[in-house]
Amino acid sequence: MGEGGVGITLQICSFTAPTKIISGVDARKTVGTEVKSLGGKVVFISTDKGIVNAGLLVDILESLSKESLAYVVFDEVETNPAIDIVEKGLQVYRNEECDILLAVGGGSAMDTAKAIGIMVNNPGPIGTYAGVDKYPCAPPNIVSVPTAAGTGAEILSTAVITDRVRNCKISVSGAGQSPRVAIVDPLMLQTLPAAIAAATGMVTLTHAIEGYVSLGSSELTDLLNFKGVQLAAKYLRRFVANRRDLEAATGMQMACLYAALGSSNSGLGNVYAMANSLDGHFNILHGIACAVLLPAVMEFNTMACPDKFIEIAGCFGENVSGLPAPEASLKAAVAVRKLVKDIGLPAGLREMEITEKQIVQMSRDAIGSGIYKTNPRETNLMDMIKLYRESI
Incomplete structure (x- = not known):
């Protein structure tokens, strides 16, 4: 194991990064130029009313107008977007004869745009294309402008849509689905509520940690994911305290990008499988x-890769000097619990009174998703059930 947790192996690795990234203060003002360069003429904007009311579209719409581009604003995106929202947006896209998608918002706006894009050129309900490369025709071009630092959806090929009938999430991924351009501007994060900054920051940290310890990790993904952990550990508290702190905002945006690039290539693990099931149900x-x-x-996984968890603990400033490896590796989870408390997020969900039957069903859904397969420690249904019980 080398410095920063990166060792050299001779394994065959694959790495994909299809999105052009433009970052920095005022980067949002380049939207019109980038959309026009992709041949767009009528822009479908996927966003939500909070973004509109906060005035975050003003400079973006001005940039589009400067390039003589027409646009329609679809501001009905919701948290954990459901199939009906996708279908409604698709109808607007077709009625307005749009030819390019612009997602402005968090992961929900990105997922909605990607799902609409799939449906533009492919018949049938979105659930038909659950999985990887299930749709025959590529979607229209997408440009993304994130207003949060969380999932990294601005550069990822996956759309996650909620099926309210079955209480589950549908994951659709494939060629051409990644945004062609991601425009990352820290000024777009200034109106983010502290609670949302905290929640999205934990998504970034989860990506980074799970990607770093994943069975699918490589030298390149380790570099990216470990840097994501370092930046989130350094800046998340500070960013939650003040979203107008441009250094902290930029730090979290970079953490998000590093973790998204790394984990999308390494794979994730139990947390992501279980979280998708949990928020799909509730x-x-x-x-x-x-x-x-x-x-x-993290505690469950420490025995599988203690060295990596010791390095994660170090990112948070935990003193592991002189401790045996099993004890030192557990300090990483201790540090994350402290962080969760400091940024005001719950340590459990007891007030929701989740039943044993629901825990079992969520565990089955998590196993069924297949996401857990790159978790560093082998996991079965009973393990999932136990982890849910311990957590919520």
């Missing part, structure tokens, strides 16, 4: 689900 913020589940899963 419609809670994905970041809260991650915050509740991450410490217990």
Whole structure:
């Protein structure tokens, strides 16, 4: 194991990073130029009313107008977007004869845009294309402008849509689905509520940690995911305290990008499988689900890769000097529990009175998703049930 947790192996690795990234203060003002360069003429904007009311579209719409681009604003995106929202947006896209998608918001706006894009050129309900590369025709081009630092959806190929009938999440991924351009501007984060900054930050940290310890990790993904852990450990508290702190905002945006690039190539683990199931059943913020589940899963995984968890503990300033490896590795989970408390997120969900029957069903859904397969420690249904019990 080398410095920063990166060792050299001779394994065959694959790495994909299809999105052009433009970052920095006022980067949002380049939207019009980038959309026009992709051949867009009528822009479908996927966003929510909070973004509109906060005035975050003003400079973006001005940039589009400067390039003589027409646009329609679809501001009905919701947290954990459901199939009906996708279908409604698709109808607007077709009625307005749009030819390019612009997602402005958090992961929900990105997921909605990607799902609409799939449906533009492919018949049938979105659930038809659950999985990887299930749709035959590529979607239109997408440009993304994130207003949070969380999932990294601005550069990822996956859309996650909620099926309210079955109380589950549908994950659709495939070629051409990643945004062609991601425009990352720290000024877009200034109006983010502290609670949302905390929740989205925990998604970033979960990506980074799970990606770093994943069975699918490589030298390149380790570099990216470990840097994501370092930046989140350094800046998340500070960013939650003041979203107008441009250094902290930029630090969290970079943590998000590093973790998204790394974990999308390494794979994730139990937390993500369980969090998707939890917020699919109860419609809670994905970041809260991650915050509740991450410490217990970290403890569960320490015996599989103690050295990596010791390095994670070091990112948070935990003193592990002189401790045996098993004890030192557990300090990582201790540090994350402290962080969750400091940024005001819940340590459990007892007030929701989740039943044993629901825990069993969520565990089955988590296993069924397959996401857990790159978890560093082998996990079965009973393990999932126990982890849910310990966490919530």
